[in-house]
Amino acid sequence: MTTVVVGAGVTGLTVADALAQKGLKVVVLEKAPVVGGLCRSYSYGPHHFDIGPHRLFSADPGLFGFFQSVLGSRANSIARESAVLMAGRYLDWPLSARSLARLPAGHLALCLKDLFISGRKSGSTIASMEEYVIHRYGRTIYDVFWRGYTRKFLGIDCSSVDPSWASLSVTRSVIDRRERPGGLFDLLKNSLFSPSSTLAFLYPEGGMSVFPELLAERARRSGARILTGRPAAAIEMADNRVRSVTAGSERFEADTLVWTAPLPELFALLAEGAPALKYLSTVLFNIEADSARRPPWQWVYVPDPDIVFSRVSFPAQFWPGAAPADREGICVEVTCRQGDDTWQKPGALESRVAADLVRSRLIESESAIRDCHVELVSNTYPVYTIGFAKIVEEARRRLERVRNLRLAGRQALFLHDNIDETVRDALGLAASLAAGRRAECATAGAVP
Numbered sequence: 001m002t003t004v005v006v007g008a009g010v011t012g013l014t015v016a017d018a019l020a021q022k023g024l025k026v027v028v029l030e031k032a033p034v035v036g037g038l039c040r041s042y043s044y045g046p047h048h049f050d051i052g053p054h055r056l057f058s059a060d061p062g063l064f065g066f067f068q069s070v071l072g073s074r075a076n077s078i079a080r081e082s083a084v085l086m087a088g089r090y091l092d093w094p095l096s097a098r099s100l101a102r103l104p105a106g107h108l109a110l111c112l113k114d115l116f117i118s119g120r121k122s123g124s125t126i127a128s129m130e131e132y133v134i135h136r137y138g139r140t141i142y143d144v145f146w147r148g149y150t151r152k153f154l155g156i157d158c159s160s161v162d163p164s165w166a167s168l169s170v171t172r173s174v175i176d177r178r179e180r181p182g183g184l185f186d187l188l189k190n191s192l193f194s195p196s197s198t199l200a201f202l203y204p205e206g207g208m209s210v211f212p213e214l215l216a217e218r219a220r221r222s223g224a225r226i227l228t229g230r231p232a233a234a235i236e237m238a239d240n241r242v243r244s245v246t247a248g249s250e251r252f253e254a255d256t257l258v259w260t261a262p263l264p265e266l267f268a269l270l271a272e273g274a275p276a277l278k279y280l281s282t283v284l285f286n287i288e289a290d291s292a293r294r295p296p297w298q299w300v301y302v303p304d305p306d307i308v309f310s311r312v313s314f315p316a317q318f319w320p321g322a323a324p325a326d327r328e329g330i331c332v333e334v335t336c337r338q339g340d341d342t343w344q345k346p347g348a349l350e351s352r353v354a355a356d357l358v359r360s361r362l363i364e365s366e367s368a369i370r371d372c373h374v375e376l377v378s379n380t381y382p383v384y385t386i387g388f389a390k391i392v393e394e395a396r397r398r399l400e401r402v403r404n405l406r407l408a409g410r411q412a413l414f415l416h417d418n419i420d421e422t423v424r425d426a427l428g429l430a431a432s433l434a435a436g437r438r439a440e441c442a443t444a445g446a447v448p
Contacts, residue, residue, distance in 0.1 A: 007260030009037020011409030018430030020222035031231030041209035058420035129161035149303035165384040260409035275395040278383040291328035
């Protein structure tokens with residue numbers, strides 16, 4: 001009795017590790033040459049880059065312990081240092097009253113005005129991200145950050161974005177769940193009256209890819225087969241069940257199929273019309289530069305619509321070994337749609353990226369850049385257009401007929417979630433599958 005898992009990202013590897021530790025047979029099929037999914041890393045000599053900023057954290061002691069158990073001695077504790085470039089100034093991120101106080105006087109006055117008029121619209125009538133942000137945080141913060149950043153990042157206006165994206169964006173940026181602001185007043189209150197706390201995050205020595213690599217090693221030691229460079233090419237069905245999955249020249253019989261890849265790819269293998277769901281992809285410009293001045297942040301957000309990139313991270317601020325002492329690594333993210341001009345001709349943007357790094361005061365001059373490595377990463381984010389939830393619901397309803405299929409992870413479930421949420425859900429799924437297998441074996445009088 002074998003569980004076939006498609007995708008060797010964090011979700012797929014967590015499921016495989018948990019099942020294998022319980023003595024169950026599991027095979028993982030990964031189309032990329034390495035494990036890790038969106039948590040993989042890139043290395044160019046002494047320089048190491050992740051796919052944007054990653055770190056491990058959970059307020060749940062059990063999940064935090066899980067991260068520690070996988071990393072062992074390679075777990076390093078780090079604080080969070082992030083910023084946003086607003087109105088020409090770098091402000092601490094997440095925003096607080098203290099950071100807003102550093103806005104130019106005109107912007108600050110408008111924020112204070114917003115404090116007294118925001119929050120008056122009934123939540124039941126909020127239909128878009130634009131309405132959500134203005135309702136909770138006021139027109140000023142919307143104008144100087146969310147409007148430009150969202151348009152550049154998602155490629156669509158806030159008026160076309162589902163309000164749940166705004167809610168999730170705030171959730172993703174404010175890690176301490178006790179201090180998640182419900183609006184501008186809460187942001188002010190939390191900043192002034194909540195006791196300050198320094199949260200400890202984990203980051204692997206060697207780069208974020210170390211986490212999925214160690215997880216895969218542990219799963220293999222427990223008996224899991226993890227095959228890279230082996231995309232799922234065909235799914236054989238019988239009696240509304242997945243009978244087997246073919247990858248390369250090998251056919252894998254499946255008692256259960258756990259699908260963690262993008263949802264449209266599953267529909268293609270099932271020879272059904274794919275749901276109209278949209279994913280963002282990302283072009284990474286991994287830059288080696290002279291480090292005349294090393295920035296104090298791990299990453300920064302850049303909402304200015306005239307600057308091509310939306311986020312920049314500095315790997316050596318997560319792990320000093322990510323760059324030589326006299327150099328700096330700079331990971332520049334430009335989001336796009338797979339197949340558009342940015343995706344097909346990313347090299348055409350290199351000169352603009354360099355000029356915008358100078359303009360953003362993140363490097364002193366373009367001559368500081370020693371090398372630039374371009375990487376294409378597909379399906380990095382779901383796009384929450386208004387009405388997307390109904391499309392997702394209908395897609396899942398269509399898949400209910402496949403009785404031994406389980407969807408898991410941000411790409412299959414079309415979720416914008418953090419690593420801790422991904423791992424929590426994957427562990428829950430594995431526990432459910434293991435319990436079901438034990439029940440089946442008990443009924444049949446067999447050993448799982």
